[in-house]
Amino acid sequence: MISLLRRDxxxxxxxxxxxxxxxxxxxxVVILVPxxxxxxxxxxxxxxxxxxxxxxLLAALLxxxxxxxxxxxxxxxxxxxxxxxxxxxxxxxxxxxHWIITGLPLTLAAPALGFLLNLETSAYVWLLASLALGTPAxxxxxxxxxxxxxxxxxxxxxxxxxxxPLYVPTLIFGAEAVRRGALGLDATTPLLMLAGITLxxxxxxxxxxxxxLRVNLR
Amino acid sequence: MIPDLGIYAVEVTSAYVLSISLLITxxxxxxxxxxxxxxxxxxxxxxxxLNNV
Amino acid sequence: xxxxxYANPKKFITITTPLxxxxxxxxxxxxxxxxxxxxxxxxxxxxxxxxxxIIYLHVPAALMAINAWFxxxxxxxxxxxxxxxxxxxxxxxxxxxxxxxxxxxxxTGAIWGQPMWGTWWAWDPRLxxxxxxxxxxxxxxALWEAIxxxxxxxxxxxxxxxxGSVFAVLSxxxxxxxxxxxxxxTSVPVVTGGRTISDVFFVPLVICMMGFGLLFFxxxxxxxxxxxxxRRMRAIQLRMRS
Numbered sequence: 442m443i444s445l446l447r448r449d450x451x452x453x454x455x456x457x458x459x460x461x462x463x464x465x466x467x468x469x470v471v472i473l474v475p476x477x478x479x480x481x482x483x484x485x486x487x488x489x490x491x492x493x494x495x496x497x498l499l500a501a502l503l504x505x506x507x508x509x510x511x512x513x514x515x516x517x518x519x520x521x522x523x524x525x526x527x528x529x530x531x532x533x534x535x536x537x538x539h540w541i542i543t544g545l546p547l548t549l550a551a552p553a554l555g556f557l558l559n560l561e562t563s564a565y566v567w568l569l570a571s572l573a574l575g576t577p578a579x580x581x582x583x584x585x586x587x588x589x590x591x592x593x594x595x596x597x598x599x600x601x602x603x604x605x606p607l608y609v610p611t612l613i614f615g616a617e618a619v620r621r622g623a624l625g626l627d628a629t630t631p632l633l634m635l636a637g638i639t640l641x642x643x644x645x646x647x648x649x650x651x652x653x654l655r656v657n658l659r
Numbered sequence: 660m661i662p663d664l665g666i667y668a669v670e671v672t673s674a675y676v677l678s679i680s681l682l683i684t685x686x687x688x689x690x691x692x693x694x695x696x697x698x699x700x701x702x703x704x705x706x707x708x709l710n711n712v
Numbered sequence: 713x714x715x716x717x718y719a720n721p722k723k724f725i726t727i728t729t730p731l732x733x734x735x736x737x738x739x740x741x742x743x744x745x746x747x748x749x750x751x752x753x754x755x756x757x758x759x760x761x762x763x764x765x766i767i768y769l770h771v772p773a774a775l776m777a778i779n780a781w782f783x784x785x786x787x788x789x790x791x792x793x794x795x796x797x798x799x800x801x802x803x804x805x806x807x808x809x810x811x812x813x814x815x816x817x818x819x820t821g822a823i824w825g826q827p828m829w830g831t832w833w834a835w836d837p838r839l840x841x842x843x844x845x846x847x848x849x850x851x852x853x854a855l856w857e858a859i860x861x862x863x864x865x866x867x868x869x870x871x872x873x874x875x876g877s878v879f880a881v882l883s884x885x886x887x888x889x890x891x892x893x894x895x896x897x898t899s900v901p902v903v904t905g906g907r908t909i910s911d912v913f914f915v916p917l918v919i920c921m922m923g924f925g926l927l928f929f930x931x932x933x934x935x936x937x938x939x940x941x942x943r944r945m946r947a948i949q950l951r952m953r954s
Binding site for chain 3 (some may be wrong): 589591593602606607614630634640659
């Protein structure tokens with residue numbers, strides 16, 4: 442399992458694209474928003490939690506179809522399916538690898554972008570915490586979506602349609618935690634819910650993802 | 660016979676018209692497709708009998 | 713004699729075909745009676761005026777929109793456990809009907825909301841959940857359409873339906889939470905209004921609910937038959953080509 446994780450990470454780092462692209466996309470979306478809504482600091486700081494979360498979500502979505510597509514094309518995936526490692530474990534590792542490649546850098550970069558949007562100082566802790574707790578769920582849900590559409594030729598667009606509604610609870614609790622943090626309220630409840638969704642996704646979605654993979658490899 | 664709908668006449672009538680037309684659309688589409696597919700299946704089965712597959 | 717006998721596609725068709733016209737007739741009769749009664753013969757509400765009449769469309773459609781999804785979930789589970797093809801096809805047949813019901817709910821809700829709340833759309837928990845339900849239906853149908861092999865499509869959509877149901881319920885609670893965080897008590901929940909209404913409004917409403925339910929049922933029957941025939945045609949054509 443560890444070697445599979447290491448292999449995925451080195452592949453992603455060498456290929457270059459996936460690692461930097463998500464971050465760059467995140468940066469660009471956040472920069473574009475002030476052009477759209479105007480430069481007033483009060484407006485920006487009000488909508489900053491939502492923008493940061495939506496941008497992080499879209500950036501995570503961007504690299505989802507690469508989770509299985511490359512392995513599917515070069516035949517690694519059937520090999521993995523017949524290996525002693527259960528397919529559930531493969532799905533889990535893929536989700537974790539995707540999180541390390543996109544979710545972790547997004548979380549670390551988010552505070553820097555918070556400055557651009559004039560985020561309240563009290564919200565930074567909550568921004569970091571909510572992204573750190575919530576982005577794993579995004580990766581795992583995305584892995585499930587990628588597993589569903591892996592056999593399709595033009596699966597990318599369909600996958601966004603399937604995955605985005607599943608992102609709704611994560612987005613709501615994540616953005617709500619940051620918003621409460623910005624208002625100086627207690628944000629523990631949404632954070633707990635967020636952690637619950639993440640744990641729940643990691644506990645159950647590998648099974649759903651692996652059954653979808655099995656169907657697609659048939 | 661037309662009841663007095665008061666100031667909301669447009670809203671109420673449009674809600675009824677839109678909803679009923681949606682219902683009729685899905686019903687008609689389903690029936691048309693059912694008829695088309697049934698005819699096609701009959702044709703295919705007939706040709707199967709002819710070719711003795 | 714067990715219920716699984718109806719899972720035989722041929723038997724399904726022979727048994728349901730004579731039923732279809734009767735159920736369809738009953739559904740239309742119920743709808744005509746209920747809607748005409750509701751539209752022409754019920755009094756106006758003293759607060760809502762004549763817009764109260766929209767309830768005869770809105771509530772039954774909402775009911776069926778949710779029930780359709782439940783039925784799809786059930787059919788998907790049956791398909792995954794017992795591999796009855798009819799079950800998978802029933803789920804497929806129900807989805808477009810469900811999406812139409814959701815659409816009717818959203819449209820009538822917006823039309824009712826405009827004069828009552830002064831806005832076509834409010835990010836109220838109920839409205840938002842229905843919008844999310846609409847998105848789930850869209851994704852589900854799109855996945856069915858995208859996959860060519862029928863068994864693969866049935867398997868994948870079943871998995872999606874199950875995961876989607878879990879997340880739809882999660883969204884429902886998340887949305888409740890999110891809206892309370894923003895602004896409380898903006899709207900009158902429509903359904904509790906439905907429960908508290910007097911008999912004058914209630915009887916035609918029940919007739920409409922029956923009408924919508926029967927219509928949904930007969931539409932699913934018709935569409936399932938069509939799907940079975942499509943499947944059979946495909947099988948014959950494949951055999952003839954080889």
